[in-house]
Amino acid sequence: MRMLRPLSLALVLVAVVGCSSDDDESAKATVQIMNDFNNEEMAYQPPWTICESSYLGVEFGKLELGETSDAKSVSPGLDYVLMVAAWDDPTCSPENCLPLASKNEEEVVDGQTRTIALNMPNHQGPCPPEGVAPIPEAQYERILELWPDYDFKSYDERTENTECLPDESSGAAGAGGAGGASGDSGGAAGSE
Amino acid sequence: MRWLGVVLGFAAAGCDLAYPEVVVTNQTAETIQLRQLSFNGCYWEGVLAFGESTSPGRCLPGEDRVHFQKFDAAAYCQEQAEDGTIDGLCPCNGGTADPEILEGLTNAEPMWFNYQTVASEVVDYGEFHLFEITLTGLEQDFSAPSPYGH
Numbered sequence: 001m002r003m004l005r006p007l008s009l010a011l012v013l014v015a016v017v018g019c020s021s022d023d024d025e026s027a028k029a030t031v032q033i034m035n036d037f038n039n040e041e042m043a044y045q046p047p048w049t050i051c052e053s054s055y056l057g058v059e060f061g062k063l064e065l066g067e068t069s070d071a072k073s074v075s076p077g078l079d080y081v082l083m084v085a086a087w088d089d090p091t092c093s094p095e096n097c098l099p100l101a102s103k104n105e106e107e108v109v110d111g112q113t114r115t116i117a118l119n120m121p122n123h124q125g126p127c128p129p130e131g132v133a134p135i136p137e138a139q140y141e142r143i144l145e146l147w148p149d150y151d152f153k154s155y156d157e158r159t160e161n162t163e164c165l166p167d168e169s170s171g172a173a174g175a176g177g178a179g180g181a182s183g184d185s186g187g188a189a190g191s192e
Numbered sequence: 193m194r195w196l197g198v199v200l201g202f203a204a205a206g207c208d209l210a211y212p213e214v215v216v217t218n219q220t221a222e223t224i225q226l227r228q229l230s231f232n233g234c235y236w237e238g239v240l241a242f243g244e245s246t247s248p249g250r251c252l253p254g255e256d257r258v259h260f261q262k263f264d265a266a267a268y269c270q271e272q273a274e275d276g277t278i279d280g281l282c283p284c285n286g287g288t289a290d291p292e293i294l295e296g297l298t299n300a301e302p303m304w305f306n307y308q309t310v311a312s313e314v315v316d317y318g319e320f321h322l323f324e325i326t327l328t329g330l331e332q333d334f335s336a337p338s339p340y341g342h
Binding site for chain 1: 334339
């Protein structure tokens with residue numbers, strides 16, 4: 001009996017570890033990302049084209065206003081939707097782009113099918129207007145690592161991104177930047 | 193006489209054990225109004241114009257920030273003038289509304305944004321506190337849903 005107890009304990013331990021690792025590998029959720037920035041139920045509809053998007057390590061690609069991505073399988077978890085978005089520019093010219101993230105840390109669980117909507121209240125950016133949250137450094141840095149070709153400024157200089165700067169012709173804030181609330185300039189999470 | 197002393201003693205102790213009394217004053221700027229003020233269990237209805245104070249509230253003892261919504265009438269007026277959204281309000285840019293305003297980005301409805309005091313305040317039984325909301329002592333509160341929707 002004395003020999004059996006440690007042996008049985010070891011077997012239980014192996015079974016538990018094996019079981020949990022199997023679960024982690026097989027657990028899947030199905031996710032779609034929706035560009036909901038033109039949702040007319042919101043107070044404002046900032047014209048952000050989502051040029052790049054990623055959630056839980058899976059890329060969902062470009063999404064024009066009102067468009068929903070293909071359904072993709074992700075490992076369940078909790079994460080922000082990371083994006084590069086262009087202000088009023090469906091062509092996604094880099095000078096009109098800014099790094100944005102969902103305001104909410106979105107969660108999916110095993111077996112769930114979910115569409116995550118990105119819109120005025122559910123986004124944050126580097127130079128936001130009043131009422132929109134500033135993007136935290138961790139999310140900003142992840143976006144820079146994911147999509148270095150956009151050549152965004154460092155986090156300390158995030159408000160110096162071209163899209164955040166005032167429009168030279170009108171003196172208003174950059175188109176992608178901020179003026180979401182006032183409409184005189186940029187995007188809702190971009191600049192001000 | 194001995195009983196009277198005991199009663200007075202309890203009365204004094206009871207006074208000390210009363211919930212903390214709090215008053216909040218709007219000391220931001222003449223064009224800024226505050227509403228939906230709250231602090232540690234207290235909630236004040238109504239709008240506070242500049243210089244006005246809430247009624248005294250019996251709040252819970254403990255630590256909290258003052259939470260409220262802020263409306264800047266001057267900023268609102270300027271935005272509406274730039275957008276040309278209100279008849280009779282002189283538009284900017286030489287009398288015409290900004291032609292670059294994008295559809296979906298104009299709204300004449302006043303927006304109240306969520307704010308809180310930067311500093312937390314501690315209140316305790318039997319105390320009275322007057323909290324002044326100043327422009328340098330407030331910050332946006334993103335923990336509450338914004339006026340842009342849920």
